[in-house]
Each structure stands twice: as structure tokens, then as C-alpha cells.
Amino acid sequence: MLIIRLILESFRFAWNALRMNLLRTTLSLLGVTIGIFAIIAVFTLVDSLERSIKDSLNFLGTNNINVEKWPYGFGGGPYPWWKYLQRPHPTFDEYEFLQENVKNAKGISIFAVRGGITAKYNSSSSMDLDLVGVVHGHKDVYEIPIIKGRYFTPQEDQAGRNVVILGHRPASELFPDQNPIGKEIKVRGLKYYVIGVIKEEGDSFLGAPTNDENIYLPYKSFLKVFYSGQRRGVGSRITVKGLDKDIGLVELEAELRGLMRKKRALKPKEEDNFALNRPEAIANFIGSTFDVIGLAGWVIGGFSILVGGFGIANIMFVSVRERTNIIGIQKSLGAKNYFILFQFLFESVFLSVLGGGFGILMVWLLSFISLGSLELVLSFSNIALGLGVSAIIGMASGIIPAAMAARLDPVIAIRTQ
Template sequence: MIYIHLFLESFRFALSALRANLLRTILSLLGVTVGIFSIIAVFTLVDSLENNIRSSLNFLGDDVIRIEKFPWIFEDDYPWWKYVNRPKANYEEYKFLEENAAQASNITIFAERFGTMVKHENNSFNSAIISGVAYRHKDVFEIPVEEGRYFSVQEVDNGANVTIIGKEIARSLYPTSNPLGQELKIRGIKFRVIGIMEEQGASVIDAPSADEFCYVPYKTFFKMYSGKGVWGVESIIAAKGFETDEGLKELEGELTGLLRQKRGLRPKEATNFALNRPEAFGEVVSSIFGVISLAGWVIGSFSILVGGFGIANIMFVSVKERTNIIGIQKSLGAKNFFILFQFLFEAVFLSLLGGLFGLLLVYLLSFVSLGSLDLNLSFGNVFLGLSVSVIIGTVSGIIPAGMAAKMDPVIAIRA
């Protein structure tokens, strides 16, 4: 009970100090408010931007290895013309890997063509992404069909003229009607719409959006695009690993061995394909935002430091003003820890109050429209802001509180 009484009495002292010197207290808290706002605003912006970029890269797949002709990061000592002369992945290699890859949960093959015009009657969409996919593509990459259905095995195997379209294409071609069951034209060929995907929306980095995709069966795709020539349409084989395969090391090794075997490469011959993984982009994104977060800490720390000096200043003044009261409390039997905790709690309370105002400003900032970037104040950042406030209050108030606790009651009561 004594600790509860101590807590309540310290709370009353803090409130009375706040009311008695309102302007002085507000000016002292501004430093903490600005510091917490600076740090948490930067962290909120960084977290929101990083999450937006990572979600924009979802089209690359999660735990997926892509077998392609060119690597995403070129080797410094590898001649560029050897990349050009590499063979493209093909359907036979896809079937071979599908039958023999034990470390892959699912395998697909696909090819894409960007900036294609699709038409329906007098309406057209000029920047569609046509993607020819295998049946198991939905098990490797996410294809969120909101209306209609996905391709059947027969439609994929027979190369049927059916398609699944994104929301933006649906709105452009069918502004007043439901697209399901209707026709559209790609390169003059008629397709029947069997599915419409969920709306994804635009991204900060302008990455390909599902709203602009138009999926067709893989064999149907190559009726329109032969893919011949060095710079023709390239097929990509993608394999999804198991969750137990940490780092996809087992899958990567198995794919390398199987594809080298399929292409008849001798042990001393160089591998003529690339295994690309989306984690490479994730690591780059994490390193970039790690630097930005560090910069946020440095910038906010100066404001926090100023706020800490402000809290310390107001606590020194508060101890000086209440010296007589401290002497009376000690003469009535108050222990040193009671005085210490009383002033320390007041410092923490004032700092925490400044931190709460800073968090409130960040919360209000999250309602500001920043285009495709949505700001979200996470619980982790709120906890961080409150924790920093408590630490600053403790550090700033410990010396004034210690001075108050060590006062001689006889000298203090005469003040």
C-alpha cells in the first residue's frame, strides 16, 4: 500500500508542478516532443516505405528460385557475350525438372510480354502485361482470383483461348458491364475472360501491378509470340522451395545438378544459366533502409538531447523551489527513497507526456495523403517512442532527484 500511496503522491506533485508553471513546462517538453516526433516519424516513414516496396516485389515470389538466361547481378569477370549466347529455358526442361526435382514443392514455367494492347469493341488498354503460365503457376506465385476461376488443366494443356485479367484492364475494357464470359482481343486473337483478380493498387517504385496483368495458358502465349531469336521472348522456370529448406540451399543445388544434366554439360564446363532469387532484392532493400534508420536516430538524438536538458533544467528548478517542503517531509519521517522516487517519477512523467505529444503528431501525420504510400504507426514504433521517453526522463531526473534525496532536513526546512 505504501508504494501505491507513493505513486499517487508523486503523480499529484507532478500535476501540481505542471499546473503551477504551465508555460515553463510546455517549453521544456518541446524538446522531447520534437525529438520523439523526429525519430518515430522517420521510423514510421521508413517502415511504411520498406513494407510498400517489399509488397511491390511480391510479383517476384516468396521462397522462389527463377531459372533464367541472364543473372540479376552480372559477374565482373564474365564476358557479356557469353550471357547472350546462353540457351533459353524451354518447356522440355520445365517438364524434366517437374518430374525429377524432389526439393521443390511446385514448379512452373512462364513468359511475359510488356506494353501490349488489349481490346474489347471500342475500348482498349495499351500497357497490359501478357503472361503465359503453366497450370501450377498459382502454387508458385500468388494469383488472387476475386471473381470467376483459375485455368483448368485441360485449358492449359490444350492451349485454350481463355484469360484472367486484372482490375485496371477490367475497368478500362468493360466500364459498364461484368467482364466474366465476355471476349477481348490480344494481337487480333479472341480470348474469353474466365477470371478477374483482386485489386492491388499502385506501388511507390512503379513495379508491375497485378491490375495490369492478363494471364493466358503458356501454350496459348506461344501461339502469339514465337520467342525465336536472341532477343525474343524468354521463358522462365520458377521453383518454389519447402519451408524446411533454409535459404533454399538444397533446392538450388538440386536445380543446378538437374539442369546441367539435362543440357549435357560436362563437369569442367561453365554453367550456362542463372539461378535468381528475390532475396537478393530484399537484402539490398534492408541495407538501404538500415542506413536511413541510422540517420533517423542521429537526427532525432540531437532533439532528444535538447529535450533531456530541458527536463533536467526544470527538475533542478523544481528541487530548488520545493527545498522547504523536502525538509518538512524528511522531518516527518520521509525516507530518502521516497524523495528520490518522487522527483524521479515527476521527471519521467513530464518526459513521457512530451513523448505522447510527439507520438500524437506522428499519428496525425499518418492521415496525410502521400499518394500510393500509406503511413502506418506500428505498435513497435509506439513502444519505442514511449521507451525512449521513459529513458530520457530517468536520465534527466536522476541527478536532481538524488540531490533532493540527500538534503539535510534541518538545512532544507530553513530554506
Template sequence: MLVLRLILESFRFAWNALKMNLLRTILSLLGVTIGIFAIISVFTLVDSLEKNIRESFAFLGAGVIYVGKWPYTPDASGVYRWWDFWRRPNTSYNEFKFLQENLSSQSGISIYARRGGVTLKRGSNSLGDITLIGASTGYTDIFETDIEMGRYFTVTEIESGRNVAIIGSNLASALFPRGESPVGKEVKLSSLKFTVVGVIKKEGESFLGTPSNDDNCIIPYNSFRKIYQTGTGAWDEIESNIGVKGMENDVGLVELEYEITGLLRSKRGLKPKEKDNFALNRPEAIANAIGSVFDVFGIAGWIIGGFSILVGGFGIANIMFVSVKERTNIIGIQKSLGAKNYFILFQFLFESIFLSVIGGAAGLVLVVFITFIPMGSMEVTLTLKNIVLGLGVSAAIGTVSGIIPAALAARLDPVIAIRSN
């Protein structure tokens, strides 16, 4: 009850200070408002930018290791040794079957290959520059493939390399403009007829314009091999990659990585002292690189807003010193009626925190207005974490700024305080 009484009384005094000296209070709180706005707006934009970029790379999947020829990132020394990587053999279908049969720490595995600039036709309608993907079983375990109409390939269709296809929403709209269902209809690809068995749900454009399934056509991997060379050792062949999804209990996919490395080295006949002639890539490597860049922006936000908050802290302290001076007589009366020092201390301290939080809340309101500004495909969101951070920093500034004036008020002699004008 005492704490509640202290808080209510502090709110009342703070509100009176706001009403009686509105201009002075607003100008003093402006520093806190600008500081919180600067910090939280930077954090909001950075968090939103990072979120949009990470979502743009969602097509790579999560908890997956990709086996291929080229690594995603440079080595530990920062050098990308392309002159060594291009000599490596491409991943083959036999290696995929070998890993599929022998890997025990995987929850999904698929081999796939891509070819851009392909033309898909249906009657007089044609669509060029699409991406053709040859996919095996387990492809939907690795990549998000939300089938809106129809189904995915059966094991028989994949193994036998039947001419069936799954098309993206943009292809369905362009090749079937009258709204008819594409499922069961035929399309033409490289002079071959393929029956559409599924249509992928529309995904839309990502922030970075990374690949989506809207303009993709997926066919069985063995059908893809009938059209293009893969894993044959020819110089003009299309590179295939193997995606392996780890188990939930394999933290960091350490066990899966060791198992893939051992099996693939054995399959390729590498000697113990020979280096790996394949790359094990993870989407987390890209995410970590992105995160380290945004950490720098976060530090910059603290520096930019820190100076404004420092000025705001002095403004809050100035208000509290003036408030103590104006209410010295009231403090003397309260102490003469039995008010303890801690009651006076907390009364002014709570008032300082309340005023500072008002300034911080005003800064957060300004940040909310930023979220309504259109920024193309980037979606800006003020998260609960940043709201709590803004209010927390405001409360901390109010505590630091009000502690000295509150301590001076608590130590006043009641007799001298009552006699003051």
C-alpha cells in the same frame, strides 16, 4: 502498495509543477518533444516507405527461386557481367518439365513468359499496350492471382494449349463497358479468338508503379508458344522464366537451391569445372538491398533527434533541480516523519520520468498528424513499435536527467532542509 503510493505521489507533484510553472515546464519539455518527433517521424516515414516499396515487389512472390538467364543483382565484386549473361541459353519448356518431374523439395513450380505492347480486341472495343502472360500449371502457387469471377485454367487447357484467357479488371471494364460478365465471352488476340474463363480482382496501383494484374491477360503457356517463339534458340525469341516455390521447412531455400543447381547442370550437360549458365534469383535480394539503404536513414534519424533529445534532457534536469530547491522544506518534513532516502529518491525520479514521457507523448501526437497528410499512393502508418520506442526513449531520458537531482534530494539533512526557506 508502497510503489503505487510513490507513483501516485510523484504524479501529483509533477502535475503541480506543470500547473504552477506552465510556461517554464513547456519550454523545458520542448527539447524532448522535438527530439522524439524528429526520431519517430523519421522512423515512421522510413518504415512506411520501406513497407510500401516491399509491397510493390509483392508481385514477385515470397519464398520463391526464379530460374532464368539474367541475375537480378551484380556479383560479389559489384560488377554486372552482362556480356557473359547474354550468351546464356534461355530457359526452355523441356527444362521446366524436367524440373517438375525431378524436384522433390518444391511446393509449386511454373514456367511463364511475358510480352508487352499487345492489343486485345472485342468487337469495336480494343485496348492496346497490355501485358500478355503465358503461364503453366502452378502459376497461382508462385504469384498472387485472385480470381474474382470464373476460374483458373484446367490442366487439360494448359497442356493442349487451348485458346482460353484470364483478364485483369481494367481489361474487363474496357472491353465489357456495360457491366456484363466477361466469363464465357470471346476476345481477339493476334487474330485468334480466346474465350475468357476468369477475371482477376482489381489490385490498384502500387507505390512504385510495379506491374499489377489489372492490365494483364494470362493465357496457357502452350497457347503463348503458338504465337511467340520461346526456348527455341532463336535470337528474337521471348525469354521464359521458371518460378519454384520452396517448402516451409526449407530455411533459406538452401536445399531447393542446391537441388535446382544440380538438376539443371545435369540437364544442360555442364562439366564440373564449368560455371553455371543460368541464374537463380530471389526477391529477397531486392528486399535486402532496400533494407540496407533504409538502415542509413534510420541512423540519420537518431543523429538528427539525438541533439534535440540532449537539449531536452538538460531541460528536464533543470526542472528537477529547481523542483528540489523549491521543495527542500517539504523534503525535510517528510524525512523527519520517517521517509527513507529511497522514498525521496524514487519520488523525484518518477517525477522526472513522468515529465519526460509527457514531452515524448506530445512528440508522438505531432507524428500522428503527419500520418493524415496525403502523400499520393504512399500510405504512412505510425506502428506500435515506434510508439513504444518513443515512450521508451522518453522514459530513459527522464531517468538519466532526474537521477542526479533525485540523489541530491535524497541525501539532504532533514534538520537543515526544514530550516531552509
């Protein structure tokens, strides 16, 4: 009961200080408001950018390891491309070998992509598409949300039948007013029967690839159009999806390295002539970049918060001087030191949180501004961070004035005019 009364009384004093000295208090809180706005705005922008970029990288899959010719260049240091240029591309024979021998995998796929493709149906055409040759197990590694028709059968995969699954754009451009299932389209002069249509994904941030631009067909059917050999033609990629229990895919990576070295007959002292790439390496690189931006937000906002903290401390020193007589009366009536201390400390925290709240409100209003495909979202964690930092600043700014008020001698304080 005492605590509730103390809070209400402290709130009343804080509100009176704000109301009676509105201009002074507003100018003092402006530093906290700007500081919290700067920090939370940067964090919100960073979080939104990072989320949008990582969402746009969903086409790379999760919990996967890619067996490729070229390694990702995120490790720092020189990138000896001339050495990697001599490496062979993964082959269908190596895919079958891994499929038979890998134990720590949910699924395995080999696929190849060729861009700049034009598909035709009667007088209609859809240009600048990606032709993607995949095996039947591709659906176990990557998500292919089919809304019409079906996926390839194992028989169609093995025989390399001329069947295709269309992304949203070719389906809508070639068949705007009819069901494409069962229709015949032409790609590079060859006829293909449409057996499925993929759900629309929409534009991704930074223009990353989506299924909307793709035409999927069996891998062996793809080879009829484009040679996917070891050193020339369209390079293939083998992707292996790891088991959930294999934390960090440590076992899968070791198994893949051993099997690939065995298949390519590499001697113990020879370097790998293949790369085991992890899609999360890109996300980690992006995350480390945004950490630097977040640090810059702390530095920029920190100066404003420092100024605001001194402003609040000034308000509290003035408040102690103006209410010295009241403090003496309270202590003479039995108020304990901690009661006075808490009273002024609460007032300081309240004023600081009020300033931080206005800063967060400004960020929330900023999130309604349209930034194209980037959606700004003020998360609960950033709101809590802003209010928490404000409370800490208020406590640090008010602790010395509050301690001074708590240590006042009641007799001397009452006599003060």
C-alpha cells in the same frame, strides 16, 4: 499501498511544477518533443515506405527461387553483363525436366511476359497490357485470385488452347456493362475465348506490376504469338516454390543447381550459365537501405533529445532547490532516502514522457495527411519505442538531482528558506 501513495504524490509534484512554471517547463520539454517527433516520424515513414514497397513486390511471390538468364545485381561489385548476355534463356524442355526431378518443391512454373499488348472486342480496345503465358502449375506458385469464371484446365494447357483470363483493366474496358465469360477477344489478330476474370488489386506503390494489367493464357498458346527460345524472342523464367520445412531454401537451391548443370551438361569446372535468383534479395536490399535512413533519424532526433534532457535536468535541479524545506520535513517525519529518490525520479520521467507523448501525438496527426498511394501508419512498436526512449531520457536527466535530494540532511534542509 506505499508505492501507490508515492506515485500519486510524485504525480502531484510533477503537475504543480508544470502548472506553476508553464513557460519554463514547456520550453524545456520542447527538445524532447521535437526529438521524439523526429525519430518516430522517420521510423513511421521508413516502416510505411518499406511495407508499401514490399507489398508492391508481392507479384514476385514468396519462398520462391527463379531460374533465369540474368542474376539480380544486389551483391555489390561489378556486374559483368557482357558475360550474362551469352547465356541461354530457360526453356520449356528444362521446365519439364525440373518438374519431373525436383523433390523439394511445392510447385513449379515457367512463364513469359510481353508488354505493350492491345486487346480488342468489337469496337472496344484496351491498350498497353501485359500478355503472360503460363503453365497450369503457375497457380501453385503465384496467387491468381479469380472472381469470375475459372482457371485453365491441364488439357487446355497441354493443347495450347486459345483461352484467356483477364485482369481487371482489360475486363472493365472491353466489357464495361456485360459479363466477359465466354466472349471472344482479339490479341495480335488471334481470337481468344475469355474463361476467367481476376480480382482487382488496385494501384501499387511505385507503379509495380499487378494482375490488373495482365492477360493470362496457356504457355504453348503464348508461343504461337511470340517465340520464347534460348537466345532470341521473349525470355522465359522458371519459378520453383520451396517447401515450408526447407528453411532458407538451402536444399531446393542445391537441388536446382545440380539439376540445371546436369541438364545443360556443364563440366565440373565450368561456371553456371544460369542464375538462381531469390525475390527476397530485393526486399533485403530495400531493408538495408532503410536501415541507413533510420540511423539518420536517430542522429537527427538524438541532438534534440539531448537538449531536452538537459532542460529536464535543469527543471529538476530547480525543483530540488525550491523544495529543500519540504524534503527536510518529509525526512524528519520518517521518509526514507529511496522515497525521496523515487519521488523526484518519477517526476523527471513523467515530464519527459509527457514531452515524448506530444511528439508521438504530432506523428499521429501527420499520419492523416494524404500521400497518394503511400499510407502512413503509426505502429504500436513505434509508440512504445517513443515512450520508452522518453522514459530513459527522463530517468537519465533526473537521476543526479534525485540523488542529491535523497542525500540531503533533514536538519539542514528544514532550515533552508
